[in-house]
Structure formats: structure tokens, C-alpha cells
Amino acid sequence: MGLRVSRTLAVTVVAVLALSGCTTQRYWGGTSTAGHGGPAKIGLVTKTETNPYFVVLRQAAKAEAASKGASFVALAGKFDGDNDGQVTAIENLIQQGVTTILITPNTASGVLGAIAQARARGILVIALDTATEPASAVDATYATDNQAAGRQQGAYLKAALKGAQPHVLMIDGTAGATVDTQRHNGFLQGIGLTNSSPAILGHQSANGDQNKAQQAMENLLQRNPNVNVVYSMNEPSGRGAYAAIKSRGLASNITMGSIDGGCEGVRDVAAGQFAVTVMQFPRKMAIEGVDAGVAYAATGAKPSGFHNTGSAVITDRPLAGIESQNTTWGLKNCWG
Template identity: 70%
Template sequence: MRQRSLVCLLLALAVTASGCTVQRYWGGSSNTAGSGRASVGLVTKTETNPYFVELRNAAGAAAKAQGADFVALAGQFDGDNDGQVKAIENMVQQGVNTILITPNSSTGVLAAIDRARKAGVLVIALDTATDPENAVDATYATDNVAAGREQGAYVKAALGGIPPKLIMIDGTAGSTVDTYRHNGFLQGIGLADGAPEIAGRDNANGDQSIAQQKMENLLQRSTDINAVYTMNEPTGRGAYAALQARGLAGQVVMGSIDGGCQGVENVRDGLYQATVMQFPRKMAEQGVTAAVEYARTQKKPSGFIDTGSVVITDKPMPGVPSQNTDWGLQNCWGNK
């Protein structure tokens, strides 16, 4: 017990120095190398986004249930690559045998991941793929191109044949998730990037307040729009606030992606017509199970494992498979 407490203290001090945040669950001795006992480290983009809170809680619960040691670190903000690099380095120093990571950038942490893998650590990406994909051993995530395509197909169907006049509120420039969802949406709605039907676009870094501000700025240029793409549900809420202030909310078809409980309630309450639900709990649980298997047998998972996505709407459209908000509230992540 004294050794375990010392390890926790050293990790907390190292993380404090790096500017990261930390959550620990230690199920046993931290010296797991070759012992068959899993020691799992989780690195998320932030600790405040409800999506990553759900992912962290699910991973911690799965680790506890399967008798694995667990530590969770996070960057201080979306895009904090340096914080994630330091978190990886701290975890390797403390002897974890698996790192689960939602990388802020598809390329920004590759060198640190490579060093961890060379040290014998299994590295699994959750939610966000790396570029190249084989920079990690495996990825458990939503197929974000497919999720974006589902959102785009819904918006196109809801427009009922009327040509789109579209505003796009994207996420973080350069992020794999942002790029994949953006491209998938355009595929689903049937537009090329840069098409004249796109009346405006801007990045909001997944933040509600920034999204509202960016939407307000875009609406100052033109209010002649009928469709809005939002990269995630906080972005959707921000965009809605700006549209409502201009009296435009009722004339716009807006979709989003996430599947948080608040997002499903937003759909039910009419803030936007549809959201595409993803399943962070499944990503976390499958990642921890793979870590436990690796510690026991040295067997590694490989490739991209799609954890699925579902359109949630109370206004179903022909040709777009969906579930209603009652189903969504039964299967969403976050506080119900």
C-alpha cells in the first residue's frame, strides 16, 4: 500500500508540473510489467467536455470491474498537444502497459506515441483516429465520415428538394474528427467543398460560446440560408442561439453529431432537427478489455473498430434510418 501511495503521489506531482489534470484508480501494484495485470492510462482532450467525462468514467468503471489499475489525464484545452505529449511521457515513466488516447491532433502526438510503443506499451486511439492510422496499434471510434454523411443525408432529405444555402460551423482546424465529419456531411448533402451553395463557414473548436459568436458574424454577411452543419452538439446550441436572436431558427434545417443526453433533449425541444449519436462508453469499455487481454496474453488488437452511429430525430425522413428521442434518451451518454 505504501508503494502504491508513493506512485500515485509521484504521478500527481509530475502531472501538476506538466499542466495536465489527473484522475486515478489503482487496483493493485503499479509494477505490472510482465505480471499479467493491466495498468491502463487514459489521455483525453479535456476533462470538462461531457463527452470525454463519459468516456473517462466508463473506462474507469471498466478497469475497476476487470481488476486493472487506471489513471486518467487530460490536456487543459481542446488542441493542447503539448499537454497530451507530457501525459503520455508521464504514463510511460509510471509503467502503464496500455495507453488509451483521444488525440487532440491526428499528427501532434505521434512522436510520443511512437516512443511509448517502442517501450512496449500498447497504444489504442479512442474516438479520434491518428494519421496515419497505423501510428497506434488499434482505434475504437465512430466512423466520423459515416456519421457526417448521415447528418448530411438527413439535412438534404429534410430540405425536400430545395437547393441548400448552407452555413458550416466546423470544429478545430486540422483535427481528424473535424475533417472527417465535414467531408462526410458534404458527401451526404451532395456538395463539393467550396461549392457556391456554402454561404459561409468558420471554426468554433467545439465550443458553444465561440459557435454563437461565429454564427453571429456569418449572419451579418447574409441571412439567406436554409441549412446549417454543426460539428458537435455544443456547436449546435451556440448556432441555434444566434439563429434565434435573428428570428431565423424556424426557417433552417440544422443537424449535429454527438448523442449526448442534452443533445437528444435539444432535438426533442426543436433546437435542431437531428443529431447523430455515437457511443463513447462502448469505445472505452472495448479499449479497456483489449488492455486487459494484452496484459494477460500479449495479444494486441489491430485496425479500425467502428463503434457505430445512429441518427436521432422526431422527424424521420425517407431513406435515412433513424431512432426517435425516446430511444435516444435511453441510449445517450451524460446526465439524463
């Protein structure tokens, strides 16, 4: 008798769900019904906890979630490039029953398996800052067009040479990382060179770390002292590179650019350490990602495609043909 009742109850539950048009996804940590006005629970996975860029992104996401009445939990990898740590974080969030995961993936493909598991359970997954490959691995991406940001840096430094031949050293980020590759390639497009161009005197990865970048630049300058242009993948690596350049008395000979748009980076431009930095807008990424997650929990509507959150050239040395903002504007709009 008990078995018959259980079976009847199970059939009844299924029938009720079917009649209501309700879609129920099962998470490792329980069941969740999306799109019917339930509470939003937003999970954020960043590359690291300590990088100022991701600190600002996390703070903005947390504040926006609170303003919309959504639960919020933030996790991170242990270091830049920690794909395994990000996979563990995604699995943790699935177990916690989040409705949306926002992630800044370390590499374009390193966490795709875990993302697929989340999406199979009805969780909306949005990439912030860094696109996946393929882009369809996530529901949507909110990010800087990093290749365009690299082109902006390269185009400015090319114009700053005023027709002189470039002699370039490059301080890259993490080898193989999506953002690093996009910015590197964009810079080359902007300055009109390729990896095999004789004008590229050398390049070295510094994982976005200031101390590693200083050592990398010292090594490069020992072999290539006649440099006149330095590309840096982000502002911490730019500061490290500048320290090495200054210690060798070469600051007046070299024009250097960077990408990030942190307040410290804008002050570096104002002080003349960088000729230019390209500002991105992590707060905008975070806010738009959270808002999409809240809407998904309420209505089931999913965003799709790439949403460019923009970038801006910041310099106090404006050049013809290069759209830019000065550091006064930069300090009003910077992050960190």
C-alpha cells in the first residue's frame, strides 16, 4: 500500500509541474525553480582575491546584489592562472544552490567542464572581464574588448614616435591566458607590427606582478638597451618595468603604455611614468552581470552574446588622431 501511495504522489507532483509550465533544475545542493520570482543567489568567481582590479569588481558586485535584495557569495582562485582553484569554486557554488555564476576565467578554456555542469543544472553563467573560448560556453560575456584596448595602446605609442622607427620591449601577463593574448595581439595590430618583426626586441611574461615585471625588464634591457617603446600588459607590470628603466637612467628615452585604468595607474600617467594607460570599467561589468542574474531569477530571461563595457585612452599628452581623456577625467572615473 505504501509503495502505491508513493508512486501515485510522484506522478501527481510531475503532473502538477507539467501543468504549471514550471521548469525545475536539480543542483548538487538541492532543487531550484528558475524564472518564477524566486530569490536570486549570485556567485562570483574571480582569478584572485587580492588583485585590486578584482577587489573592486567584487565590491561592486556585492553592493549591487545587496541593493537588489539578492544573496551574494564570492570565491577566487589562489593565484593568477589557478584553473583548478576556479573549478573547485564553481563546484562549491553549485552545491550552494546559486542561481547565477559570474566568473572571470583564468583562461579561455580551463574551466569549461565545470561551467557546463553549472549550466546543465539551470544556473545562468556569465563571464566577466575575460571571454571563454568558445564564447558559447557561457550564456553571455560582460567585458572590455581587450584586443581593442591593446590596439588603443599600440596606436597611441605609434603616434607618439612621430615617424621614428619603433624598438619595442613587451612585458606580457600570464602565458596562454586569454586577456594576455588578446592585449598582446591588439597592441601589435595598433603599432603595426607582428611577433616576428625585427622591431620587437624581446618580450617576457611577468604574470601581472610588479616585482616579476621589474626583473623581467632588467633582463630584457641587459640585452636590448636601445629600446624606445615599452608595452605593459597591466599597470602593476608597468610599474615594475618603469622601476627597471629608471634605475638604468633610460626613462627619458622610452615611451611606455599600459592597460587597466586603476587610480594608481592614472596617477602614474600624471607623474609621467606612463605616457598612456587604457582604462577599463570593472564596476560596470559587475553591476551589469548582477543585474542580469537578478532578472534571470525573476523572469527566466537570459542575456546572450558579448557586451562590451568599453575602454578609454588616458593621457596628458594628447595626439592627433587618438581619442583620449586627460588624467583629471581619469581620476574621476578610475577604480581602486
